[in-house]
Amino acid sequence: MKAFIKCLLQFEGKGTDLCKGILGTVSAYYGCVEAQGRGTLHCHMLIWLEGGLNPNEIKDRILQNGEQSFKERLLQYLEDTISTCIPELPEVDITIPNQNSHPCATRGVNFLDTEDDLLRTMCEKDLHLLAKKCQTHRHSNTCWKYWKGPLESKECHFDLDKKNVHPISFADPDTGEITLKCLDGLVNHFNASILEAMRCNMDIKFIGSGPAAKAIMYYITNYITKSNLKTHVALAAMETAVHKLEAYDPNEDDCMLRAKKMLQKCAHSMISHQELSAQQVCSYLMDFEDHFTSHEYRRLYWTNFESFIEKCNPSPECSKKNKKTRSENTGNEKTHRDEIDEEDELTNDIILEDNADDLEDPEEMEV
Numbered sequence: 001m002k003a004f005i006k007c008l009l010q011f012e013g014k015g016t017d018l019c020k021g022i023l024g025t026v027s028a029y030y031g032c033v034e035a036q037g038r039g040t041l042h043c044h045m046l047i048w049l050e051g052g053l054n055p056n057e058i059k060d061r062i063l064q065n066g067e068q069s070f071k072e073r074l075l076q077y078l079e080d081t082i083s084t085c086i087p088e089l090p091e092v093d094i095t096i097p098n099q100n101s102h103p104c105a106t107r108g109v110n111f112l113d114t115e116d117d118l119l120r121t122m123c124e125k126d127l128h129l130l131a132k133k134c135q136t137h138r139h140s141n142t143c144w145k146y147w148k149g150p151l152e153s154k155e156c157h158f159d160l161d162k163k164n165v166h167p168i169s170f171a172d173p174d175t176g177e178i179t180l181k182c183l184d185g186l187v188n189h190f191n192a193s194i195l196e197a198m199r200c201n202m203d204i205k206f207i208g209s210g211p212a213a214k215a216i217m218y219y220i221t222n223y224i225t226k227s228n229l230k231t232h233v234a235l236a237a238m239e240t241a242v243h244k245l246e247a248y249d250p251n252e253d254d255c256m257l258r259a260k261k262m263l264q265k266c267a268h269s270m271i272s273h274q275e276l277s278a279q280q281v282c283s284y285l286m287d288f289e290d291h292f293t294s295h296e297y298r299r300l301y302w303t304n305f306e307s308f309i310e311k312c313n314p315s316p317e318c319s320k321k322n323k324k325t326r327s328e329n330t331g332n333e334k335t336h337r338d339e340i341d342e343e344d345e346l347t348n349d350i351i352l353e354d355n356a357d358d359l360e361d362p363e364e365m366e367v
Contacts (some may be wrong), residue, residue: 025050039277059176
């Protein structure tokens with residue numbers, strides 16, 4: 001990842017002269033390392049480009065009548081940066097080194113020992129084999145795990161389908177949403193240069209305008225902010241808990257001992273049910289980073305922040321929900337009070353009846 005940031009993104013560090021990388025001039029980035037179901041480590045990264053417009057500005061520029069040139073240049077940049085189909089095989093039949101092996105297990109074409117007239121053809125064949133092996137989606141049970149509709153019309157969770165074909169790139173004139181040209185609906189979008197250099201599966205999205213931009217931002221930020229329980233933190237917590245539980249106290253009774261044993265079992269269960277792959281273990285032991293960032297960020301306590309915003313600028317929807325909740329709680333409290341009052345009256349009657357025989361003066365009972 002450090003080589004990717006330095007060599008491909010050409011980001012030397014904050015405060016230095018910005019260089020133009022494979023995607024353009026990068027002004028900032030943030031990436032989080034995560035392990036997938038099979039344990040393989042991968043990184044989700046957001047990249048900000050120098051001079052880039054925010055989604056609202058892009059939408060306004062696209063929808064303006066006099067900004068046709070801006071829309072054309074933006075679509076041209078996206079088509080040049082993001083590939084959405086498997087490149088064709090070169091017409092010339094040529095053999096490349098290790099073409100019978102998995103393309104991710106090889107270094108690709110050697111630029112130094114290859115003649116110039118054959119280099120382009122060999123790179124085209126290498127890219128075709130690499131994209132076909134790494135970027136072609138094959139449906140599995142994971143694709144349907146969130147599907148709740150009828151089986152005959154189930155849709156892939158990753159929105160990859162043969163029907164998702166668009167012959168040209170265009171921008172919706174009403175919403176400003178950008179749709180890239182796609183000739184193969186089962187191909188994960190990729191950048192050819194990054195794929196050739198990294199030689200692994202990748203997915204690249206442009207966060208522009210429209211509902212798709214909001215969905216992509218939610219998806220990416222959800223992954224970036226998702227934190228797993230650190231192994232060393234869990235082990236340290238369990239060690240502290242075990243030491244406290246094992247401390248001998250002669251005044252403890254059987255109930256306290258059973259409670260300690262239960263907590264000890266819970267601590268062991270918490271650790272034993274945490275899945276760690278060999279890659280994760282090696283990454284922690286070798287002290288590799290679990291996130292990559294170009295800037296330092298301040299912590300945001302979302303609950304307090306949300307409460308502050310709601311106090312300063314109350315939301316009509318939240319206020320309506322709060323009023324409804326308070327009215328329901330008030331109704332429940334009244335009902336509960338009525339029950340308590342009835343019980344108190346009944347109890348007082350019983351007490352008065354029980355004590356009536358003990359009273360010498362009947363007037364004392366009335367008082």
